Amino acid sequence: MMSNATFEPVEILLVEDNPGDVRLTKEALRHSKVLNSIHIVGDGDSALEFLKRTGEFAEAPPVDLVLLDLNLPGLHGRDVLSEIRREPRLTHLPVVILTTSSAEIDILKSYKLHANCYITKPLDFDGFTEVVRALEGFWLSIVKLPPRAVE
């Protein structure tokens, strides 16, 4: 199981409802040096179903890293985060909050709910590329992600 782990793509779940931002993130991740496979859901309920691999997402791969926007239709990003931390099978997942808000209250609440880190969406594409590069350089290179649970 471990021997071909380095050649498998990192499975990233992007929870984002703004199609423009989805596109920007995909573009920025396209030229990543780390092999990655990005999955998109547009709301919190779908995100939880994807992570739990239930319903229409029964065939979904196990996720290694979650990029989570806060302002989602329906379930708020913070509630998604809470649920991830509450669910024993998901609680270990690294969650990176990637959102427009730079309000301190949002930052604090996210960390209090045990987000791994908080990033404010950059204002243009150059900024976006830098952020994604930084994410790769840290989360996908230096950092050891948790091993996938054997089910």
Place this chain on the structure above:
Amino acid sequence: MSDASGATERIRRQLARERRARAQAEEIAEKTTRDLYEANLELQRANRDLEQFAHIASHDLQEPLRMVASFTQLIGKRYRGKLDADADEFIDYAVNGARRMQAMINGLLEYSRLSRTPPSSTVTDVNEVCRRAIENLKGSIEECGAIITRDELPRIRAGPTELERLFQNLIGNAIKFRGSQAPRIHVSVEREYDSWRFSVRDNGIGIRVEDRERIFGMFRRLNSGDAYPGNGIGLAIAKRIVERHGGRIWLDTAPGQGSTFQFTLPAIRGVVR
């Protein structure tokens, strides 16, 4: 009728007239006070509405603007040199316009945030504030070899973040509008009765005397857009900060002779330094 009762009658009528006049005057005074009170309430309401509008507008405008800025940039990166020369030029104008709009909206958002809460009155060491403002400008300072000096500055009651923004805007302004020589900027202070008068003096290009007041208006750019960078709102923000703290700000200047921005802030009673 005897003279005495006639006189009494006259006095009675006189007193009655005076009473009526007094009652009328009181009524007018009451009405005027009510009118003023309501006019004041109305102004406060209008003010709050405007502030809310400015905040909502600039906040909500950020997202679509982010889309325009990001994707025109992406088009530029992907297709530069692959379409024709006209396309490259059009893309540049679009990207540039989007960037300038973002700067303006950020400035507007910052300005509208200032109005929402009263400034705090923490005892603040202005030396420390000035040091932090200069630290924030490190990049531009090193880039142009600016030399910034300051007197010993006092402690005052102020919002530390706003004060830092004030100094950063004024010093940053001095750096931006430099002449051909490396900027020399000096921050000094004088005590004037119950206020401190701060000065930020530079050896830059100076400003025409006629523009001395216009320059504090929002989005008042005195030079053409591209020559000097900036969102045109830095000085409007500086003015708002000074006035929120109960001070005044003005400019002494002449073209080619640099500028000295001066502003007053209330001193802490009983503190000399």
